[in-house]
Amino acid sequence: METVSEQSVNHDERRQAAKGAGDEMTAAGKAEGKAARKAARKTGGSGKSGAKDTRIEVLVRRYLFSRGLRFRKNDRRYPGHPDVVLPKWHTIVFINGCFWHAHQGCSKYSIPKSNVEFWTAKLTRNHDRDIAQHAALESAGWHVIVVWECELAKPVREARLERLYTEITVPGSMASNELADLANAAGSVNAGGSIV
Template sequence: MPDRLTVEQRSAHMARIRRANTRPEKAVRSLLHRIGYRFRIQLKGVPGRPDVAFPGRRKAIFVHGCFWHGHEDCSAWRLPRTRPDFWQNKIDTNRTRDTRLLEAAVARGWDCLVIWECQVKNATDLEQRLIDFLGPTCLNSHPP
């Protein structure tokens, strides 16, 4: 099936996709803030510049887009039918880089969590997963 956009239109569309501050990242940060966590974003000095970092806890969260990072267990990810060789190489390169950066962060003493874009949709499950990963906050560690 041919692409319904011209090469120029597709290029312009892809150029508008952000590297940081994406909708899933903002949703994760909003949820973290609402439940009482304070954090740094795009922390330099940590391999991969995590989307959300907790320097005092040495914990980092990476929010991956299902398409760009090739989330195979997700219905939102599929290889495009146009230029499949290009896209397979692009996704494979992203996966390899993700693995390398996660391993480098762990080697430097960081505990890392990957959150997939599709997992952001279920706020209740996501909140519990974040609390399990990060531990108590100042807000939820003391009884009222």
Template sequence: MSRIRSKDTKPEMMVRKFLFGKGYRYRLYDKKLPGKPDLVLSKYKTVIFVHGCFWHGHTGCKYFVVPKTKTEWWLNKINRNKELDRKSVKKLKTDGWKVIIIFECKLKDGKAGKTLENIANRIEANGNTNH
């Protein structure tokens, strides 16, 4: 697991390049905020998490398959990740942040363009933009 990247992943870089190209400016991995969001757009009071489907247990996704070995250990780890995600999102919303969560599968299989445009629309939108 030491070789697994937690920063600068391909899906994350895709989102960053798109947003930068659209003129959005952001900070990366703000440790002061719950969950250390991947991107923080302070001007829009918006944070973006780009989640790996496996690591964050994306239910119903073809990229989330529980390993056949050490199954209990993996399920505990993934469930811990999901619980930490829930707590972070709840705290961020309580503090007035707009939270956008993008799973890696939404940036694959020809879905990237639509997903990226949706992110830009959600940044600009008022009110609740979470799913």
């Protein structure tokens, strides 16, 4: 059995060992953390994966609530723990930061210049996971809507929020890009009713 003085020596040794392990953080690890914090500041998030109550999430939820819609937030019963679940409308809304969810073609999404391999793998995983989760929800009969951070910039915010409300509340309404995809897939119909 250890005496009190032996216990304090062992405690001091463990503390020094733990401190030494923390000092060995690599330059790559520091760069990763710095890049993550920078991206989080841009998106209004905390920099943690799965962050809740980001600035853009709060903005969208406040708007929906002000329009009389009631919802659950971050519901763990569904894949991806959706930001907004509207059971009455059988609709789920994801509010995504462009960087963290790899919004293709967006100016807010780019791979950091340091530790490119790590960031490419991480952001690709996030993007692929989102696709799988949305497919699972849609196959379960949910209408899935994604609102991107770039769509909530001040110049276009009101129009996007208004369109979101319409997508939720008007039966059969879809985003304009979904309608365009359907029109292209079905072909166009001429005045006589035949497909061109």
